[in-house]
Amino acid sequence: MALIVHKYGGTSMGSTERIRNVAKRVAKWVRAGHQMVVVPSAMSGETNRLLGLAKEVSPARTDAAVQRELDMLASTGEQVSVGLLALALQAEGLPAVSYAGWQVPIHTNDAYTKARIESIEDARVRKDLAQGKVVIITGFQGVDGQGNITTLGRGGSDTSAVAVAAALKAAECLIYTDVDGVYTTDPRVVPEARRLSTVSFEEMLEMASMGSKVLQIRSVEFAGKYQVPLRVLSSFTDWDIPIEEEARSGTLITFEEDEKMEQAVVSGIAFNRDEAKISILGVPDRPGIAYQILGAVAEANIEVDVIIQNVSHDGRTDFSFTVHRSEYARTIDVLKTSVLPSLGTDRVEGDTRICKVSIVGIGMRSHVGIASKMFRALSEEGINIQMISTSEIKTSVVIDEKYMELAVRALHRAFDLDQPAG
Amino acid sequence: MALIVHKYGGTSMGSTERIRNVAKRVAKWVRAGHQMVVVPSAMSGETNRLLGLAKEVSPARTDAAVQRELDMLASTGEQVSVGLLALALQAEGLPAVSYAGWQVPIHTNDAYTKARIESIEDARVRKDLAQGKVVIITGFQGVDGQGNITTLGRGGSDTSAVAVAAALKAAECLIYTDVDGVYTTDPRVVPEARRLSTVSFEEMLEMASMGSKVLQIRSVEFAGKYQVPLRVLSSFTDWDIPIEEEARSGTLITFEEDEKMEQAVVSGIAFNRDEAKISILGVPDRPGIAYQILGAVAEANIEVDVIIQNVSHDGRTDFSFTVHRSEYARTIDVLKTSVLPSLGTDRVEGDTRICKVSIVGIGMRSHVGIASKMFRALSEEGINIQMISTSEIKTSVVIDEKYMELAVRALHRAFDLDQPAG
Numbered sequence: 001m002a003l004i005v006h007k008y009g010g011t012s013m014g015s016t017e018r019i020r021n022v023a024k025r026v027a028k029w030v031r032a033g034h035q036m037v038v039v040p041s042a043m044s045g046e047t048n049r050l051l052g053l054a055k056e057v058s059p060a061r062t063d064a065a066v067q068r069e070l071d072m073l074a075s076t077g078e079q080v081s082v083g084l085l086a087l088a089l090q091a092e093g094l095p096a097v098s099y100a101g102w103q104v105p106i107h108t109n110d111a112y113t114k115a116r117i118e119s120i121e122d123a124r125v126r127k128d129l130a131q132g133k134v135v136i137i138t139g140f141q142g143v144d145g146q147g148n149i150t151t152l153g154r155g156g157s158d159t160s161a162v163a164v165a166a167a168l169k170a171a172e173c174l175i176y177t178d179v180d181g182v183y184t185t186d187p188r189v190v191p192e193a194r195r196l197s198t199v200s201f202e203e204m205l206e207m208a209s210m211g212s213k214v215l216q217i218r219s220v221e222f223a224g225k226y227q228v229p230l231r232v233l234s235s236f237t238d239w240d241i242p243i244e245e246e247a248r249s250g251t252l253i254t255f256e257e258d259e260k261m262e263q264a265v266v267s268g269i270a271f272n273r274d275e276a277k278i279s280i281l282g283v284p285d286r287p288g289i290a291y292q293i294l295g296a297v298a299e300a301n302i303e304v305d306v307i308i309q310n311v312s313h314d315g316r317t318d319f320s321f322t323v324h325r326s327e328y329a330r331t332i333d334v335l336k337t338s339v340l341p342s343l344g345t346d347r348v349e350g351d352t353r354i355c356k357v358s359i360v361g362i363g364m365r366s367h368v369g370i371a372s373k374m375f376r377a378l379s380e381e382g383i384n385i386q387m388i389s390t391s392e393i394k395t396s397v398v399i400d401e402k403y404m405e406l407a408v409r410a411l412h413r414a415f416d417l418d419q420p421a422g
Numbered sequence: 423m424a425l426i427v428h429k430y431g432g433t434s435m436g437s438t439e440r441i442r443n444v445a446k447r448v449a450k451w452v453r454a455g456h457q458m459v460v461v462p463s464a465m466s467g468e469t470n471r472l473l474g475l476a477k478e479v480s481p482a483r484t485d486a487a488v489q490r491e492l493d494m495l496a497s498t499g500e501q502v503s504v505g506l507l508a509l510a511l512q513a514e515g516l517p518a519v520s521y522a523g524w525q526v527p528i529h530t531n532d533a534y535t536k537a538r539i540e541s542i543e544d545a546r547v548r549k550d551l552a553q554g555k556v557v558i559i560t561g562f563q564g565v566d567g568q569g570n571i572t573t574l575g576r577g578g579s580d581t582s583a584v585a586v587a588a589a590l591k592a593a594e595c596l597i598y599t600d601v602d603g604v605y606t607t608d609p610r611v612v613p614e615a616r617r618l619s620t621v622s623f624e625e626m627l628e629m630a631s632m633g634s635k636v637l638q639i640r641s642v643e644f645a646g647k648y649q650v651p652l653r654v655l656s657s658f659t660d661w662d663i664p665i666e667e668e669a670r671s672g673t674l675i676t677f678e679e680d681e682k683m684e685q686a687v688v689s690g691i692a693f694n695r696d697e698a699k700i701s702i703l704g705v706p707d708r709p710g711i712a713y714q715i716l717g718a719v720a721e722a723n724i725e726v727d728v729i730i731q732n733v734s735h736d737g738r739t740d741f742s743f744t745v746h747r748s749e750y751a752r753t754i755d756v757l758k759t760s761v762l763p764s765l766g767t768d769r770v771e772g773d774t775r776i777c778k779v780s781i782v783g784i785g786m787r788s789h790v791g792i793a794s795k796m797f798r799a800l801s802e803e804g805i806n807i808q809m810i811s812t813s814e815i816k817t818s819v820v821i822d823e824k825y826m827e828l829a830v831r832a833l834h835r836a837f838d839l840d841q842p843a844g
Contacts, residue, residue, distance in 0.1 A: 016475055053506055083476070
C-alpha cells in the first residue's frame with residue numbers, strides 16, 4: 001500500500017464517458033490497497049471556451065485587475081472536472097471528496113495567469129486519506145495571500161500534481177497523457193525511436209525545453225527539487241488492464257544516479273525548428289557588451305535560447321544568438337534601432353531557415369568523445385554545423401533546417417538508440 | 423449618492439452581448455454617483471448543463487457527499503458570470519472586482535444544495551467600495567463552517583442579493599428580471615391586470631407562495647427580516663433609459679405601513695392549479711389526530727399546503743388538506759397504509775381537478791367584510807366553494823379548476839383592481 005497521485009489531462013476528462021473510465025481506473029488502484037489523490041485538468045476545450053467568452057466581453061488583456069478576473073473565470077474549468085470525477089467515483093461506490101485549490105489550500109504568489117506555487121497545506125487531505133477517501137484536487141490553480149484565485153498558466157496541472165505529490169511525500173506521481181512515455185526522439189521522424197523505461201530528471205528537463213511536449217517543464221523542475229518519482233504513461237489503455245502492467249508502463253523519471261550508470265550515454269535526440277539565428281559581426285570586445293545587446297532584446301520581451309560568443313581577434317568578436325522564428329524581424333529591428341549605433345558596427349545578419357538538434361544524456365558527464373562522435377556522424381552525412389553550444393548533459397548544434405530529419409536519424413543510429421538499453 | 427445592489431437573472435446574463443449591456447447599465451448607475459454591488463446569476467442554461475453532466479456520471483443523488491459535489495459543480499456557473507461581468511465593466515473603463523461566495527465570505531450552514539445564509543462579512547466589500555470599485559458577487563452560493571462550497575438552491579441568487587444588501591445596509595436592492603413588476607394578477611388570465619407600484623412584503627410573501635413566480639420566497643422573507651427595500655423591475659428596457667425613469671420603474675416592495683394605508687384593501691389575486699385536495703371523513707376528534715395524519719405525510723416528504731379541520735359532530739370530524747397534484751396518488755397510498763387503520767375509518771376521498779384562488783391584501787387586516795365580498799362575487803358567477811382558508815392578509819378558496827379563470831376575473835373586477843390605486 002502506498003500513497004499515489006494520478007494526474008489526468010483534458011483529453012482523458014473530455015466527456016462524461018471518459019470521466020467514468022478515469023473513475024474506474026482510479027477505483028482499481030484503490031482496490032489494490034493504495035491511498036489515492038487525483039489531479040484532473042479541465043475537460044478538453046473548456047479553458048479555451050471560457051477564455052473565448054472573456055475575449056468577447058473584454059478585448060484588452062493587460063493589467064492585473066483583468067488577469068485576476070481571467071483566473072476567476074478559467075479556474076472554473078478544473079472545478080467542474082473535480083466535481084464530476086468525485087461524483088463518478090461515488091457512483092463506483094468509493095468515498096470521494098473534491099477540493100478547489102483554495103480549499104486545500106495551494107498557496108501561490110499573486111502573478112495572475114502564471115502564478116507560482118509557494119506551499120501546500122496537507123492536513124485536510126491527509127485527514128481524508130486516513131478516512132479512506134479518494135481526494136480529488138483541481139489542477140492549474142491556487143490562492144494568493146489575499147484570498148484571490150490564481151492560475152498557474154497553460155499546462156499547470158502537471159505542476160499541481162507534482163507539487164501535491166511532493167507535499168504529501170507520495171510514493172509516485174503518475175501523469176496520464178496522450179503519449180505512452182518519453183521516446184529517444186520523435187517517432188514521426190525516426191520510426192525506430194524507442195520508449196525509454198527510465199530517464200533522469202535532468203535529461204527530461206533538457207528534452208522538455210527542446211520541444212518534447214510530454215510534460216510541462218516546471219513540473220519536472222518541481223519533481224527534481226522535491227525528488228518526486230514521476231511516471232508518464234498512456235491514458236489510452238483500457239482502464240481494466242492489470243495494475244501490475246500499468247504500474248510498470250510508460251517512462252519513469254528518476255533521481256537516482258546509480259540506475260543511470262548502466263544505461264546508454266546518450267538517452268535521446270531533441271530537435272526544434274522554431275528558431276532563427278542572428279549574428280552581430282565585429283563587436284568590440286569590451287566588458288558589458290553581452291548585456292548591451294541582450295538587455296535591449298529582453299526589454300522588448302523577446303526570449304533568447306542559444307547564445308554564443310567566441311574569442312576575439314584584433315579587439316573585435318562576433319556575437320550570435322537564437323530567438324523564436326516569429327520574433328526574428330522584430331529582433332533585427334530592436335538591434336538596428338537600439339543596439340548597433342552604440343556598438344560601432346552595422347553588420348548584423350541572420351537566418352530563419354535553421355534548426356537546432358541536440359543529443360541529451362546524463363552519461364555524457366562521465367564519458368569523453370561524445371561530442372566528437374556527434375560531429376562525425378553529421379559530417380558523414382555532409383551536414384555543415386553553423387553553431388555549437390554545450391552543457392553538462394547536452395550538446396546542441398544549429399544546422400540548415402533542410403537537414404533536420406537526416407541529422408536526427410543519423411544521430412539516433414550513431415548512438416545506438418534503436419537498440420534496447422544494455 | 424447611495425449604496426445600491428443590482429441583481430441580474432440568467433436571461434440578462436445569457437450571452438456575452440447581454441453581459442456587455444448589463445455592464446453598461448451598471449456603469450450608468452456608477453456615473454450617477456452610486457456605489458454599486460452586483461449579484462448576477464449563472465448564464466441561462468448553464469446550471470442545467472452542469473447538473474446534466476452530473477447526472478451522466480452519477481445517476482444517484484442522495485447523500486450529503488454527493489450533494490457536496492453537486493454544489494462544487496453548480497457553483498461554477500455563477501463564478502463564470504461574475505468573472506465575465508467584471509471584465510465587461512473593466513472594458514467600460516470602471517474598476518471592478520469579482521468575488522465567489524467563499525471570498526466575501528457568505529457563511530451558510532452545510533445543507534448542500536439548499537443551504538441557508540447565516541452571516542455575511544462586509545469588510546472586504548466595503549474596502550473595495552471605498553476605493554471606488556464596483557463589487558460583483560456570485561449569487562446562489564456560500565461557504566460552510568468547514569470551507570466547503572454550498573449552494574442555496576434554485577433561485578437562490580435573489581436571496582443572495584437581498585442578503586448582501588442587508589449586510590451592507592444598502593439603500594435599495596433592485597432585482598432585474600424578465601417581468602416588469604408585480605401585477606394585481608396574472609395578465610394572461612386578466613388582461614386588465616395592473617402593475618403595482620408598491621406592494622407590502624407580507625403581501626409579496628403571500629403572492630410568491632401562490633405561484634407569482636417573480637421572486638424567490640426566501641429572498642422576500644430575508645428582505646422583510648432586515649427591512650431591505652426591494653424593487654422588481656424589467657431587464658428588457660434599453661440600458662440607456664434615463665436613470666430617474668429606471669429608478670422609479672417596476673414594483674417596490676415596502677415595509678412601511680403608512681404608505682399602504684392609502685392603497686387598496688386587496689392588492690392582488692393569486693391562483694394555483696397545481697394542487698389536489700384530500701379529505702378523511704369520520705375522524706375521531708381527539709388530541710393528536712392532526713399530527714397522526716400529517717406526521718405520516720411529512721415523513722413521506724410530501725408537502726402540504728391548505729389544512730382544514732372543522733368542528734366535530736358526535737365525536738367525529740372531517741380532516742382535509744391539499745398537496746401538490748403530482749403527489750396525490752402517493753399521499754392516498756401513505757394514508758391507506760399508515761394512517762387509516764389506526765383511525766378507525768376507511769373513508770378517504772379526494773379530487774385532483776381543483777384550484778386555489780386567493781385574494782391578498784394587507785388592508786384586509788383593518789377592513790371587515792372583505793371575505794364576504796369575495797364569496798358574493800363567486801356566488802354571482804355560480805361558482806361553488808369547496809374549501810375556505812384564511813390568514814390575516816389572505817383569503818383562499820378551493821374551487822373546481824374549470825372555474826379558475828372566471829373566478830380570478832370576477833374577483834379582479836369586484837375589488838376594482840383594474841383601476842389605478844386611489
